[in-house]
Amino acid sequence: MKEHRRSVFNGRIISLNLEEHRLPDGRQAEFEIVRHPGGAAVLPLLADGRVVLIRQFRPSVGGMIWEIPAGRLEEGEDPEDCVARELEEETGYRAASWEKLGKMITAVGFCDEVLHLFVARDLEPVPSAPEADEFIQVVPVPLEDALEMVARGEILDGKTQLSLLMYGRDMGF
């Protein structure tokens, strides 16, 4: 049903198009659409039940925010490989067991980004991992406390809120 697509921008991370689409009722209209390769995020769980959260500076919101490790898919990359790499780079942990948690479309009104969500267990510190710096701080938090942080509005990042609530629900928390 795609009629026409004009590229406005082609960047490292996103592309922006003006696209004509015909709606199911026959109307035709132009939409501003951000094309994104998709990504993956992981809720990393320590053996003592704590979740490995990160605090990260994000230029989009101009401040540090609470998140879980996540990354953008490279072309043809498996989401689990992508997020295993990001977990190691961002937290210094490697995980031996992985489980799918779900999938989310982050901003369907203007963007096609799909995030694959995972839970990772059996974490081991990676000796050679880069130190956490001022840009990313690694903060393990008990699951119940993290769920409270969602309820109090301290955790605002959508993928992090959703992953915590999905996992908390599965675990009966």
Place this chain on the structure above:
Amino acid sequence: MKEHRRSVFNGRIISLNLEEHRLPDGRQAEFEIVRHPGGAAVLPLLADGRVVLIRQFRPSVGGMIWEIPAGRLEEGEDPEDCVARELEEETGYRAASWEKLGKMITAVGFCDEVLHLFVARDLEPVPSAPEADEFIQVVPVPLEDALEMVARGEILDGKTQLSLLMYGRDMGF
């Protein structure tokens, strides 16, 4: 800490900038950032416990997806006013009671969009509301079924997944 901002696109819905930002550790880098006015979404609850979901055609993903009613903030607009308007336009209901459910940043890696989430109760059909068309279908679903649809991956829209899980948790579902 913002150093420089170059506008790439200024649209009806989003703007795209290339922005230089200094990170907390002193590094400076350029980021592709989508600026969005923010929005609001609402979980509308019928007296019998059903949630009013909508199925909507979304050009970004090229198909119909399950969502809750939502809209983009106009300049200076109160999020509750925004979403009351959208509820009426998209579902034909007006709500007498409103409650804040939370807030989410949808895609923090490249966008500043913040969505305000609400629960609305005491719904009354609006006589003059436009008929649902092929573009938006209104489908009331029992809350437990909607939560199952999230668990099964049938509901993929982030704001809808999160609102259902937040409310389900509050209600002990």
